[in-house]
Amino acid sequence: xxxxxxxxxxxxxxxxxxxxxxxxxxxxxxxxxxxxxxxxxxxxxxxxxxxxxxxxxxxxxxxxxxxxxxxxxxxxxxxxxxxxxxxxxxxxxxxxxxxxxxxxxxxxxxxxxxxxxxxxxxxxxxxxxxxxxxxxxxxxxxxxxxxxxxxxxxxxxxxxxxxxxxxxxxxxxxxxxxxxxxxxxxxxxxxxxxxxxxxxxxxxxxxxxxxxxxxxxxxxxxxxxxxxxxxxxxxxxxxxxxxxxxxxxxxxxxxxxxxxxxxxxxxxxxxxxxxxxxxxxxxxxxxxxxxxxxxxxxxxxxxxxxxxxxxxxxxxxxxxxxxxxxxxxxxxxxxxxxxxxxxxxxxxxxxxxxxxxxxxxxxxxxxxxxxxxxxxxxxxxxxxxxxxxxxxxxxxxxxxxxxxxxxxxxxxxxxx
Amino acid sequence: xxxxxxxxxxxxxxxxxxxxxxxxxxxxxxxxxxxxxxxxxxxxxxxxxxxxxxxxxxxxxxxxxxxxxxxxxxxxxxxxxxxxxxxxxxxxxxxxxxxxxxxxxxxxxxxxxxxxxxxxxxxxxxxxxxxxxxxxxxxxxxxxxxxxxxxxxxxxxxxxxxxxxxxxxxxxxxxxxxxxxxxxxxxxxxxxxxxxxxxxxxxxxxxxxxxxxxxxxxxxxxxxxxxxxxxxxxxxxxxxxxxxxxxxxxxxxxxxxxxxxxxxxxxxxxxxxxxxxxxxxxxxxxxxxx
Numbered sequence: 001x002x003x004x005x006x007x008x009x010x011x012x013x014x015x016x017x018x019x020x021x022x023x024x025x026x027x028x029x030x031x032x033x034x035x036x037x038x039x040x041x042x043x044x045x046x047x048x049x050x051x052x053x054x055x056x057x058x059x060x061x062x063x064x065x066x067x068x069x070x071x072x073x074x075x076x077x078x079x080x081x082x083x084x085x086x087x088x089x090x091x092x093x094x095x096x097x098x099x100x101x102x103x104x105x106x107x108x109x110x111x112x113x114x115x116x117x118x119x120x121x122x123x124x125x126x127x128x129x130x131x132x133x134x135x136x137x138x139x140x141x142x143x144x145x146x147x148x149x150x151x152x153x154x155x156x157x158x159x160x161x162x163x164x165x166x167x168x169x170x171x172x173x174x175x176x177x178x179x180x181x182x183x184x185x186x187x188x189x190x191x192x193x194x195x196x197x198x199x200x201x202x203x204x205x206x207x208x209x210x211x212x213x214x215x216x217x218x219x220x221x222x223x224x225x226x227x228x229x230x231x232x233x234x235x236x237x238x239x240x241x242x243x244x245x246x247x248x249x250x251x252x253x254x255x256x257x258x259x260x261x262x263x264x265x266x267x268x269x270x271x272x273x274x275x276x277x278x279x280x281x282x283x284x285x286x287x288x289x290x291x292x293x294x295x296x297x298x299x300x301x302x303x304x305x306x307x308x309x310x311x312x313x314x315x316x317x318x319x320x321x322x323x324x325x326x327x328x329x330x331x332x333x334x335x336x337x338x339x340x341x342x343x344x345x346x347x348x349x350x351x352x353x354x355x356x357x358x359x360x361x362x363x364x365x366x367x368x369x370x371x372x373x374x375x376x377x378x379x380x381x382x383x384x385x386x387x388x389x390x391x392x393x394x395x396x397x398x399x400x401x402x403x404x405x406x407x408x409x410x411x412x413x414x415x416x
Numbered sequence: 417x418x419x420x421x422x423x424x425x426x427x428x429x430x431x432x433x434x435x436x437x438x439x440x441x442x443x444x445x446x447x448x449x450x451x452x453x454x455x456x457x458x459x460x461x462x463x464x465x466x467x468x469x470x471x472x473x474x475x476x477x478x479x480x481x482x483x484x485x486x487x488x489x490x491x492x493x494x495x496x497x498x499x500x501x502x503x504x505x506x507x508x509x510x511x512x513x514x515x516x517x518x519x520x521x522x523x524x525x526x527x528x529x530x531x532x533x534x535x536x537x538x539x540x541x542x543x544x545x546x547x548x549x550x551x552x553x554x555x556x557x558x559x560x561x562x563x564x565x566x567x568x569x570x571x572x573x574x575x576x577x578x579x580x581x582x583x584x585x586x587x588x589x590x591x592x593x594x595x596x597x598x599x600x601x602x603x604x605x606x607x608x609x610x611x612x613x614x615x616x617x618x619x620x621x622x623x624x625x626x627x628x629x630x631x632x633x634x635x636x637x638x639x640x641x642x643x644x645x646x647x648x649x650x651x652x653x654x655x656x657x658x659x660x661x662x663x664x665x666x667x668x669x670x671x672x673x674x675x676x677x678x679x680x681x682x683x684x685x686x687x688x689x690x691x692x693x694x695x696x697x698x699x700x701x702x703x704x705x706x
Binding site: 050052213218255280281 | 421429526625678
């Protein structure tokens with residue numbers, strides 16, 4: 001038998017078959033991912049899972065996990081696919097991760113990162129595709145300036161000025177006008193960003209602002225600053241210092257026997273590790289919070305399956321993670337549930353439709369009312385800005401403001 | 417009265433700095449290896465004291481000798497079995513290896529202990545003694561006392577014991593020391609072990625002064641390096657002088673310059689810069705000029 005040489009005729013005969021086979025392959029390759037994509041809702045979750053802000057990212061991740069579980073892993077009849085990425089508390093890595101999630105993975109929904117610095121780094125990368133962005137973190141008002149009136153940016157964490165607005169109102173109500181206040185701020189992004197708001201709101205509340213002192217982040221000795229404050233004898237010391245610096249400061253204030261009767265902070269005083277680190281030095285500190293462990297809040301009437309009572313949710317959290325939830329855990333859970341509710345109502349992850357549904361949402365969450373409103377500085381969507389003023393008394397949290405939630409009165413601390 | 421408080425604060429801060437720098441000065445002075453993992457020895461010492469107090473109810477001052485012994489043995493073994501291979505390697509290899517070791521240790525600590533900040537709170541940590549308008553914080557005064565005891569013990573060991581004298585001899589002239597029959601590698605390992613033990617002691621006292629975290633070491637290491645350069649690399653006395661000078665400068669700037677605590681480190685490092693230009697060997701160190 002002679003093998004036929006390839007001829008033009010043979011080639012012409014093979015062409016339609018090859019074309020058909022290639023076409024089938026192409027169709028199949030295009031069809032399979034399309035079906036997979038249609039069956040899933042992808043959510044990009046860039047978080048600080050290592051590095052300096054690991055505590056923030058860990059809370060964010062836990063909140064998202066709990067929320068996805070509350071939806072049993074499905075929303076709008078599709079499977080939820082969480083694309084969790086570690087931004088390593090590094091601005092450059094954050095940009096790379098955002099670029100990958102938006103340009104390569106084509107996510108339409110984003111939750112995270114948390115810290116102000118990482119959110120700031122993420123903004124230009126986010127602008128490339130502008131998916132729906134639930135930003136549960138970043139207290140610096142610079143985020144507002146950078147984002148502006150973007151309709152797909154949903155901020156679910158108070159800005160630092162919300163802290164100062166609540167704190168100054170609470171102290172004014174308790175102490176009256178004409179009291180003096182000193183400010184102590186850290187030379188980091190948090191301290192410097194919070195300073196203008198503290199001056200503005202406390203001045204407007206009638207406090208006479210005196211000494212304004214800076215502390216170096218990471219300093220082992222803050223005593224020189226405390227001595228200057230001691231000489232100025234303020235009624236209130238406004239502390240714009242975070243995390244480990246606040247622990248050092250609180251201990252040194254106690255050791256120095258500083259007589260200032262009212263010491264204020266943001267949310268750090270509710271963190272269990274801070275309380276353990278400073279021991280008795282926590283007595284009398286005043287903070288602002290939307291949540292703290294042990295707070296009572298009933299289940300949502302509409303969706304008790306998603307927003308049970310705080311006690312029930314805390315018990316679930318402790319069982320799963322063997323730890324007390326922080327404000328960020330509860331907030332990340334509430335914010336993620338709000339996003340999933342909006343996706344459910346939109347029937348897809350189409351950003352336009354989800355944005356519309358998020359704007360319409362008005363639900364009772366673990367942090368109180370979950371509803372987006374514009375901010376005075378021009379951003380479109382802000383939730384959870386209502387805060388309580390809470391004082392550490394006898395190792396417990398006592399709400400002193402607003403009146404409808406208060407369960408105790410503000411009392412001056414005494415130097416030992 | 418502010419001057420009394422300034423003197424107290426300067427002295428106590430200088431004591432802490434001296435303790436941070438002593439171990440590093442010893443290990444570099446004798447072995448000539450820049451140990452970039454020294455900060456992690458401090459960190460592990462702090463965790464040891466913290467867990468000793470919280471889990472075992474052992475006061476950090478009581479756990480100090482045991483933790484130092486563990487630190488010495490770990491440092492000795494580390495040098496004997498790993499770092500001695502670097503003695504003839506380029507200095508960049510020494511830096512990379514010890515830096516890498518430090519990274520492994522602080523990440524391992526983050527995994528094992530989590531990144532949560534902790535602090536030992538023995539009763540004396542929050543006590544203070546009033547001296548008129550000024551006051552003396554007990555916790556830091558005890559830390560100062562530990563620094564003084566360590567410095568005196570180290571100097572006595574270096575001058576009064578056979579091994580100490582061998583260490584000094586090796587630091588001055590390695591070849592002559594070998595010819596005199598000194599077991600060079602064992603002297604190196606002992607000196608390195610002692611430097612780690614002092615690092616651990618630093619961590620123990622810091623456990624009640626500053627928050628304990630897996631990443632606390634690097635910031636302390638940078639400060640310790642600055643101090644030994646200021647004092648003169650390889651000089652124990654110089655390191656002490658450098659530590660107290662830095663402590664005084666930082667405190668004085670913090671007291672007398674508006675918002676000075678933010679400038680304190682900058683001014684201190686500016687002095688370091690000037691010393692390096694006009695006296696490169698530092699306050700009391702070996703000649704470093706070309």
